[in-house]
Amino acid sequence: MKKKTTIYDIAAKLNLTAATVSRALNNNKKISENTRKLVKQTALEMNYEQNTLARALKSGKSFNVGVIVPRVDSNFFASVIRGIEEELYPKGYHVIICQTHNQEILETSNINSLLNAQVDGVLMSISNAKTNIEVFDSLLQKQVPLIFFDRKREMDGISSVTIDDFNGAYTATKHLIDQGCKKIAHLSNDRSFEIFKDRYAGYKQAILDHGLEFDESLVVESASKIDEGKRITKTFLEMQNRPDGIFSSSDFTALGAIQEIKAHGLRIPQDICVVGFSNEPFTRFMDLSISSVDQSPIEMGRLTAQAFLEEVSIKKKLKVQKKIVLQPELIIRKSSTRY
């Protein structure tokens, strides 16, 4: 194990003091151009590398940013992380990944663990609607920037990057109406999350705005799973007056719906149109490609990272709360294209 060269080593070699070397390397104004060049030159020759840990200990900045998501092996979150990493890496930051698996305990322990590692910020997507708010307060108290993406929580002074779920749902539902659907069902999800509440609201508003009848019994909550989509769709199809359109808040339940509809010998989109949400890769790959609402996750990641960078660059005094809302894009595919 070769020992790393420190500023002391290079100071010794140059008959200078460590302080001078430090200043030279940090482009401190009050240093002669000569010594600056000399120091940098020999630093290069001696393969000097700044000890991040020491600097972090001294300055309190670790140049690490924590990212907390329910899970990483989901296309959406993986893509957001990709965006975050790409934006932060060039600025010298590293991204630390934590998964919560939707467990409140893990959400709390992750935050504490990141706090303990002295990250410079935490970017997270709420995974548990009822996680105690105290944990977030502990972040605020320690002046560690916290930024929500996708699944946020209404909190004073916290910036967030989300998409306009209401509008995405509204557009999708309106699209179904444009395709001639008269009775549109909605596969919803836990509405204690804002995103699902908003999608529900957008769906409802579109229904009402276009003279259709809003029927609460056509809205069913479930987990984002194929089988759930099948199960619920089965009940829809057994109605005496079945729906002719389905707006799903998840691509997986949408897929389940499609499978169930086919199993019943009905045609898509002729008999029933289906639109999903998230634009998961598989929706594009199917023979019967699935229309879906794209959330531009990479862009969301980039913007989240940018919001963080802004927050750390700004003087601590003024606290800005930024709420960035991305406009989702409806990707129209075969599952809802009648004309």
Added chain:
Amino acid sequence: MKKKTTIYDIAAKLNLTAATVSRALNNNKKISENTRKLVKQTALEMNYEQNTLARALKSGKSFNVGVIVPRVDSNFFASVIRGIEEELYPKGYHVIICQTHNQEILETSNINSLLNAQVDGVLMSISNAKTNIEVFDSLLQKQVPLIFFDRKREMDGISSVTIDDFNGAYTATKHLIDQGCKKIAHLSNDRSFEIFKDRYAGYKQAILDHGLEFDESLVVESASKIDEGKRITKTFLEMQNRPDGIFSSSDFTALGAIQEIKAHGLRIPQDICVVGFSNEPFTRFMDLSISSVDQSPIEMGRLTAQAFLEEVSIKKKLKVQKKIVLQPELIIRKSSTRY
């Protein structure tokens, strides 16, 4: 900003010295049971949390592990990362993510950047077959454990976790033969990577072992993209004596092949059987579900993490090189099920 309580604070309160407190907290043997309890008790009361940075600076251990992958928004790598994170988090380690986008420059800079952040280990999947080996040496010299997963490089003293690509390919090809295929093509990929070389070799061996004719013109390299699969399959279908089976080293090219075959009015699996590789989620979702070789990525991640943990727990003296090879599992679906 509340100041964090340090061991000095709790030492002062107890009329002890910081050293004693440190020892008590670290369960040092030579400390009285009384003071140990007392210290731990008051530490709890004062909300003491160990400063990881200081400990890292002192001990040289950061409890951070770097993970380098081509990209995170791929199901395979995301799943491996998931496995790694789940294994490491309970042990107090954090996972730092880096992406290379298959660029040699980024591969090198990522390693250096992680080295600079003083990670306790680097887990990586080679993304560029010709990355200069020097970078890896710099890791070895600094005694930082390096472990390859999936895409490895043959290097002395480096542990790796891979799957038996040869066997996976062999099994898949044999399966096609069992289904009655007589002329099997192979959609390959850059064979400067071991994994693709091995898959090619497994395919070839299965052909030879079962009395079929090996025909090099039925093997074509391409990137792992749907369109490439289409393009190459088109040339296959235009042969006077077209193949009746395709083994693809990628699920994406397999999908492209399937699309092209259908477009030509041929039936799957009756006319042509197709098997892919990786078991991407979408292969299961299709109406015509795609047979594929599963690489158990989460398991791979866990084993990689475990190999790392072992390596750090062992005395630095003895260097163990572990080569873990997972057995892949062929998932047989509609695209290759004739009987």
Added chain:
DNA sequence: TTGTACGCGTTATCAT
């Protein structure tokens, strides 16, 4: 412009 001296929070090595 450069040097001196100290602190960041912890642990390890001496003593006592």
Added chain:
DNA sequence: ATGATAACGCGTACAA
């Protein structure tokens, strides 16, 4: 069993 002190590597207020 506990205390005193140094050291990890860096940055910075203060002095020169």
